[in-house]
């Protein structure tokens with residue numbers, strides 16, 4: 059088995075989700091003929107490459123044209139690398155970048171792709187992959203036909219691979235840019251940097267729902283509780299649609315899929331599309347003023363009441379104890 | 380300008396999904412079906428583009444059995460100019476769906492394919508990207524704003540890091556996200572008019588496409604999580620539970 063793992067980064071740091079993709083790939087390889095390598099793409103990659111080399115041998119594709127992750131460019135050089143390295147499998151964490159780029163690559167490589175994989179099993183010759191469907195209400199077991207296989211995994215389903223004591227090789231590849239199209243141009247990137255951890259990487263996530271009436275209330279109650287727990291903030295779709303929270307906070311079927319140690323849902327009803335994003339959290343805690351709210355079915359600990367009354371009290375208790 | 384909008388038939392999103400006893404699929408007998416919500420958003424956007432530029436024609440397409448006519452009627456009632464159903468009794472994986480759409484694009488020569496970023500049944504989030512790759516067209520996925528200019532498109536994309544604005548030329552594939560717009564309901568006159576419109580039918584054979592499965596479903600099961608479901612009665616008690624949960628991490 060020869061596997062390439064697409065390594066996502068922000069120009070200076072390796073994305074933690076890619077370490078989960080790495081651990082999925084490592085779980086599939088055992089023999090001396092097997093290999094798992096990172097595929098790292100971008101511009102000025104020295105820093106990221108030396109970080110990556112702590113985890114796995116790393117192939118580097120560097121070029122000015124590859125400075126930004128634009129799907130039509132990246133998909134082509136990734137497909138080229140998979141072919142030239144004769145890889146049997148391309149793996150990535152299921153992030154918005156991978157959905158955009160890796161799916162496009164997959165089509166150039168024959169289309170045997172499974173996305174959002176949460177578990178796997180070898181059954182005879184077959185690699186069976188579990189993936190959620192119908193907003194996570196159902197798990198499908200699928201097998202891919204043809205090679206190479208392209209798989210994205212939910213980072214929350216696989217532990218991040220630990221760094222090794224030794225440093226692995228970093229090998230530059232020269233990307234063939236002759237046929238790389240330049241039709242799509244990035245005009246602007248609007249990132250809202252928050253002082254809190256990323257919702258996909260935090261051990262504790264506090265999320266707010268429609269109960270929160272303004273951004274200020276959200277910041278005070280959801281943000282305040284998150285800070286007391288040194289956690290990240292998340293949100294239901296209702297608040298993103300209402301312009302109260304930015305879209306990158308959305309947890310759910312069509313937002314982020316996370317599995318923190320502790321997930322706290324404040325004034326969230328528990329629609330199946332929201333549950334899809336957090337149901338694998340280790341401990342779920344819910345506060346809702348409706349004792350019949352479906353979120354309580356999916357919670358380990360629940361408290362019926364008004365978040366405006368309970369949360370300030372809770373923050374005070376946590377901060378004082 | 381011609382806009383192609385694929386529309387998938389999916390169970391209504393507020394329905395409880397039950398798995399069949401033999402685990403081959405889900406129970407569909409009792410389920411109401413709708414146009415995939417993301418596809419409805421794509422269609423709405425196509426209609427808004429046409430409202431801005433009179434020359435636009437919207438063609439809604441589905442790949443499925445006769446029952447799919449229900450969703451194509453909805454698309455016509457909302458405002459699609461024409462509808463095509465590619466007859467297919469099997470449920471296709473994203474690769475084969477993209478193969479059919481590619482053949483349709485070659486036949487119809489649209490300037491733009493506007494489609495949902497995912498179908499809420501399979502949740503694959505692949506078909507649009509596959510189609511763009513097969514056609515070698517530029518793509519903009521997860522659109523939350525689309526500006527359709529004379530010779531190019533400006534698209535805001537929802538990414539994990541925030542909003543990214545890209546510029547791309549025609550022809551292109553755009554997949555849409557939830558916050559792009561709020562789809563309209565079909566008006567009564569629209570529904571009456573849609574009833575009279577013809578839905579063109581093509582076979583996969585006519586398009587020269589054969590289903591060659593890339594992702595095979597072995598079985599399905601319902602996803603159950605076991606929760607403690609302990610109700611506490613005060614914030615003091617809840618703070619205690621929070622501390623315990625954090626300690627065990």
Ligand SMILES: Cc1cc2nc3c(=O)[nH]c(=O)nc-3n(C[C@H](O)[C@H](O)[C@H](O)COP(=O)(O)OP(=O)(O)OC[C@H]3O[C@@H](n4cnc5c(N)ncnc54)[C@H](O)[C@@H]3O)c2cc1C
Nearest residue numbers: 267268269294295310311312313325327332347348364365
């Ligand atoms: C195709 C599709 C995709 C979707 N994707 C997502 C997704 O990715 N993520 C997502 O979250 N949703 C998603 N949704 C939307 C989802 O169906 C729900 O509409 C949404 O999750 C509801 O958000 P909410 O729980 O905040 O709001 P509501 O359902 O309105 O719930 C608010 C809750 O707050 C409680 N409440 C109100 N006031 C208070 C108070 N003062 N104190 C305590 N409790 C209070 C109420 O009892 C209620 O239970 C999607 C829907 C569709 C159709």
